[in-house]
Amino acid sequence: MAANTDDLLRLWEDNQRAHPVQRALQALALAAPVAGGQAWAQAPIGARDRALLRLHEEMFGGELHTTAHCPGCGERLESDFRVGDIVAGSNDGPASALRLQDQDFDVEYRLPTSEDLLQLAAERADAGDEAMRLLRRCVRSALRGGVAVDPGALPEAVIDRIADGMATQDPDADVQVGLxxxxxxxxxxxxxxIVSHFWSELDDWAQRMLADVHQLASAYGWSERDILALSATRRQAYLEMVAA
Ligand SMILES: [Zn+2]
Incomplete structure (x- = not known):
């Protein structure tokens, strides 16, 4: 990974108020600048999330942790799993062109991207149903008997098949963990x-890092820059001496 401690702290600092999708894109821009030659904003959601999982593995390890309440009895349970257990797809390339031919309908569409999600989030709250707006963005052409139709006028069964096609082509866009x-x-x-999970891990990491800086700066009078430039091993060794 190209990013150093200082870069990661800046990422955390600069994106405090950013949209979660924007935070994910900024993290990837720092650590893994391009996906198959293009910006991550234009990559399918699942490809982006796989890259974020890999980054998580590099920075915080491959163990993922989730807590949930049982829908049956309300018991709170914690579950650990590994990145490799939940990743299904492998295509990190651009959102590819997909096609659905169903009776007299012929629809060309593509997979949703982070750019689509950010665009939807930026639209007015009264702009209409979000799923429909996403469909409109992703449908490149919709024909019925060779005549162009509005994507919003497609029958529900056709829309469902488009959604199924998206899920099949980009399985990691919706990662489910069995509990x-x-x-x-x-x-x-x-x-x-992974988008919110990664950010909460980064947040914990940044808080720990600042606490370490505070301790070492208080004990030795070193500057923040000098402390952040130390390797994790050296930083830890000094922290142990300070605590001894
Ligand atoms: Zn239960």
């Missing part, structure tokens, strides 16, 4: 959101 309750035996699956 089972040891207390009552209920089993269910939970959406795992």
């Amino acid at each position: 089972a309750c040891p207390a009552c035996g209920a089993a269910w699956s939970l959406r795992f959101d």
Whole structure:
């Protein structure tokens, strides 16, 4: 990974108020600048999330942790899993062109990207149903019997098949983790959101880093820049001496 401690702290600092999708894109821009030759904003959501999972693995390890309440009995349970357990896809290239031919309908569409999500988020709250607005962005052409139709006028069954096609082509856009309750035996699956998970880990890491700087600066009078330039091993060794 190209990013150093100072870069990561700046990422954390500069994106405090940013949209979660923007935070993810900024983190990837720092650590893994391009996806198959293009910006991450134009990569399919699942490809972006796989890259974020890899970055998580590099920075914080491959163990992921989630807590949930059982829908059966309300028991709070914690579950650990690994990045490799939840990743299904492998295509990191550009959002490819997809096509659905169903009876007399012929629809060309592409996978949703981070850019789409940011655009939707920037639109007015009364702009209409979000799923429909996303569909409009992703449908390149919709024909019925060779005649162009509005994507909003497609029958529900066709729209469902487009959604299925997107899910099949970009399986990691919606990562589900299987959970089972040891207390009552209920089993269910939970959406795992690497975008918010990554940011909360980065936030914890940044807070720890600043606390370390505070301790070493207080003890030795070193500057923040000097402390951040230390390797993690040396920083830890000095922290232990300060605590001894
Ligand atoms: Zn339960």
